[in-house]
Structures are given as C-alpha cells and as structure tokens.
Amino acid sequence: METVEFERIGIMGAGSLGIILGAYIAEKRQVDLIVSSKATADALTTNGARVVGKVNKTVPVHALRAKDMEGTYDLFLYMVKQTANGTAIPQMLDHSHDNTVVCTLQNGLPELAVSEAFSQDRTVGAPVSWGATAIEPGVSMLTTPINEAYFALGSMTPRGSKYLPNIQAILELMCTVHTSDNLLSLRWSKLVINTVMTGTSTAIGGSFAKVFDNDWALKSAAYVGRETIEVISASGTSMGIGELDFSKIFSFDSDETISKTMKNIYNLWNGSRQAEASMRQDLLKGRKCEVDSINGIVVDVGKKHEVLTPMNDLIVDIIHAKEAGTIPVNASCKALFEAKIAEIETASKVR
Ligand SMILES: NC(=O)C1=CN([C@@H]2O[C@H](COP(=O)(O)OP(=O)(O)OC[C@H]3O[C@@H](n4cnc5c(N)ncnc54)[C@H](OP(=O)(O)O)[C@@H]3O)[C@@H](O)[C@H]2O)C=CC1
Numbered sequence: 001m002e003t004v005e006f007e008r009i010g011i012m013g014a015g016s017l018g019i020i021l022g023a024y025i026a027e028k029r030q031v032d033l034i035v036s037s038k039a040t041a042d043a044l045t046t047n048g049a050r051v052v053g054k055v056n057k058t059v060p061v062h063a064l065r066a067k068d069m070e071g072t073y074d075l076f077l078y079m080v081k082q083t084a085n086g087t088a089i090p091q092m093l094d095h096s097h098d099n100t101v102v103c104t105l106q107n108g109l110p111e112l113a114v115s116e117a118f119s120q121d122r123t124v125g126a127p128v129s130w131g132a133t134a135i136e137p138g139v140s141m142l143t144t145p146i147n148e149a150y151f152a153l154g155s156m157t158p159r160g161s162k163y164l165p166n167i168q169a170i171l172e173l174m175c176t177v178h179t180s181d182n183l184l185s186l187r188w189s190k191l192v193i194n195t196v197m198t199g200t201s202t203a204i205g206g207s208f209a210k211v212f213d214n215d216w217a218l219k220s221a222a223y224v225g226r227e228t229i230e231v232i233s234a235s236g237t238s239m240g241i242g243e244l245d246f247s248k249i250f251s252f253d254s255d256e257t258i259s260k261t262m263k264n265i266y267n268l269w270n271g272s273r274q275a276e277a278s279m280r281q282d283l284l285k286g287r288k289c290e291v292d293s294i295n296g297i298v299v300d301v302g303k304k305h306e307v308l309t310p311m312n313d314l315i316v317d318i319i320h321a322k323e324a325g326t327i328p329v330n331a332s333c334k335a336l337f338e339a340k341i342a343e344i345e346t347a348s349k350v351r
C-alpha cells in the first residue's frame with residue numbers, strides 16, 4: 001500500500017493533551033507546538049514541555065503562537081477544544097498545502113467540522129483514551145497510567161487510509177495505537193466513555209473519584225451509558241468488536257444487573273480516579289465547554305431516532321447552568337440526580 005511521509009508536523013493546541021504528546025514526539029523528531037497565547041508559547045519555549053503525574057519528564061520544544069505560524073505543515077495533530085474550531089481551523093487552512101492532512105484527537109464527532117475545510121480524504125481521527133490535566137502553561141499532568149494509555153486511529157475514507165501507517169508511527173512515540181477501518185465505531189466508543197465519565201463527573205462537580213465514591217453518581221453514570229448505547233444502536237452504527245463490549249456492559253434491567261454495570265464502570269476507570277475531565281477543566285477556568293459535542297450529541301441523535309435520554313438531558317442542563325453561573329461549578333447536584341434516577345426507575349420498573 002502507498003504510504004505518505006510527513007516532514008513538517010504541527011501540534012495545533014498544546015494544552016492538557018498537546019503538552020504530553022508534544023513532549024514524547026519532540027524527544028525523537030521535529031514537531032512544532034502551536035498555541036493561542038503568548039504566556040503558553042513563552043513558558044514552553046523557556047521551560048520545555050513538562051509532564052507530571054503518572055510520568056515525569058521535561059523536554060525542550062519548539063513552541064509558537066498560531067498567529068506566528070509560517071509556511072505550510074504536512075500534518076497537523078489537532079488538539080484544540082471544539083469550542084475554538086471557528087478560529088483554529090481557518091488558521092490551519094492558511095498554513096496548509098494541497099496534501100496537508102489533519103488528524104483530530106478531539107472528543108465528540110470532530111471529523112465533521114475538520115473535513116468541511118480539509119476534505120474527507122485528508123481528515124483522520126484518533127480518539128484518545130488517556131486523561132490529562134493542565135497545571136499551568138507548559139505543564140500537564142498525565143492522569144492515566146502510561147501502560148493503559150492508547151490512541152484509536154482511523155481514516156474517514158478508504159483513500160485516507162494511506163496516511164495511517166506514518167501517523168501510527170508518530171503516535172506510537174508515546175503509547176499503543178489501535179487502528180480500525182471503522183472510525184465511526186471508534187468515535188462512538190469514545191463517546192460512551194465521555195458521556196459516562198466526562199459528563200457525569202463534570203455535572204457532579206468533581207474528579208472521576210467523586211463518581212466512584214458516591215453510589216448515586218455511579219448509578220447515574222450507568223444510566224448515562226445505557227442511554228448512549230441505546231442511541232448508538234438506534235442510529236444503526238456498528239460498534240465493531242473492540243476490546244470492550246460496551247453494549248453488554250451497559251445493558252441492565254434489574255437491581256442485580258445495574259450493580260454489575262456500576263462495578264464494571266469502577267473497574268474500568270478507577271485507575272484514572274484523579275482525572276479532572278476536560279469539560280470540568282474548562283468550567284474551572286470560567287470557560288464554556290464541549291458538552292454540546294459530548295452528551296449533547298447523544299441527546300440530539302436520540303431525538304432524531306425517538307430514544308429518550310433523560311440522564312444525558314439532565315447532564316447537559318446542569319453543565320449549561322454551571323457555564324452560566326446559575327449552579328456553582330463544584331456543586332454535586334445530588335438531589336437532581338436522585339430525583340432523575342427515581343423518575344427513570346418508576347418509568348422502567350428497574351428497582
Ligand atoms: N484533557 C483530556 O484529558 C482529554 C481531552 N480530550 C480532547 O482533546 C481536545 C483538547 O483538549 P485539552 O488538551 O484538554 O484542551 P486544553 O484546553 O487543555 O488545551 C487546548 C490548547 O489549545 C490551544 N488553542 C486554543 N485556541 C487555539 C488556536 N486558535 N490555535 C492554536 N492553539 C489554540 C490553547 O492555547 P493556550 O494554552 O495558549 O490557551 C491550549 O494550549 C478536546 O477536544 C478534548 O475534548 C480527549 C481526551 C482526553
């Protein structure tokens with residue numbers, strides 16, 4: 001199969017994730033870390049990319065602001081929040097040539113916006129399994145053990161698959177990469193993780209640990225997952241045969257089976273219990289977050305296919321209220337979750 005080499009690589013967005021991936025790549029080859037603010041560019045240039053948490057390393061890097069980019073890049077590893085797509089995608093386009101490829105590592109279904117600018121053949125997706133928390137400009141905490149971290153990689157079209165081997169080799173400078181010819185299935189699998197863990201922990205106002213340490217929160221997370229699976233199934237998306245059978249994990253219909261699902265959630269993600277979800281990190285900084293691209297997608301697709309999504313609806317409403325400042329960011333909203341659980345259980349007779 002024809003493969004494509006990438007000489008000039010830019011990490012577009014060197015925040016929580018980009019600092020860490022940038023540090024691993026820069027140890028071995030050329031990569032530019034592209035950010036928005038002067039403070040971040042200066043910190044990275046002066047101190048290097050600093051990784052703390054599950055791994056400790058500091059690596060000298062070449063960093064710059066997006067507005068200072070020159071020439072064109074062969075590959076962008078795209079790690080800006082979807083809320084900044086309106087600025088960042090045109091900036092990448094201004095520094096692209098006809099064969100530039102964008103690999104988006106964002107959450108949600110981000111290929112839609114990227115491919116509108118770059119074409120489907122030149123858009124590749126790599127959902128990220130690991131968590132990271134920005135500590136200060138240039139410093140990020142890896143919250144997933146490195147031996148559990150992986151990327152899932154796929155192209156939007158069969159023609160785009162020629163880019164995968166070399167992108168895989170670049171991402172493998174950090175950790176395992178699983179490839180698949182069903183990117184949509186990879187995306188929805190990651191959306192299950194995000195709706196369950198990112199959405200629930202952000203809505204209850206804490207790290208992943210707060211979900212594991214409260215039965216009502218863990219139960220809410222189980223309902224979020226079941227709704228997400230029902231929406232995926234109604235939309236006709238095949239989940240493929242991955243390592244984790246989410247359809248099985250999140251299907252329950254009795255007290256006994258929901259307890260199993262709750263235990264599974266704990267066993268799967270307790271290793272990342274210190275993770276502060278990326279949406280929560282935005283709320284803590286007083287920013288809007290990606291909820292409309294995460295739990296909001298489940299709500300929208302659910303409406304289209306007439307699947308009820310009461311727990312995802314609640315999470316979207318709470319997170320929007322936290323963005324607007326009408327609910328404090330750290331509030332647990334326990335009473336709202338308990339009322340929703342009671343409502344769902346009355347309706348479905350799950351007790
Ligand atoms: N954090 C996590 O644990 C995970 C996050 N994700 C996803 O990855 C994506 C990135 O998340 P995360 O790393 O947390 O995000 P952060 O908010 O921590 O970092 C975003 C980075 O993008 C930079 N940026 C903003 N606008 C531009 C622009 N126009 N041009 C160039 N750079 C820009 C910011 O620069 P500056 O620093 O100067 O403001 C910052 O460095 C999101 O879609 C998220 O959902 C996926 C898995 C895990």
Ligand SMILES: CC(C)(CO)C(=O)C(=O)O
Nearest residue numbers: 129130131197198277278
């Ligand atoms: C769940 C996690 C931490 C990745 O595993 C993530 O994607 C996020 O918080 O946005």
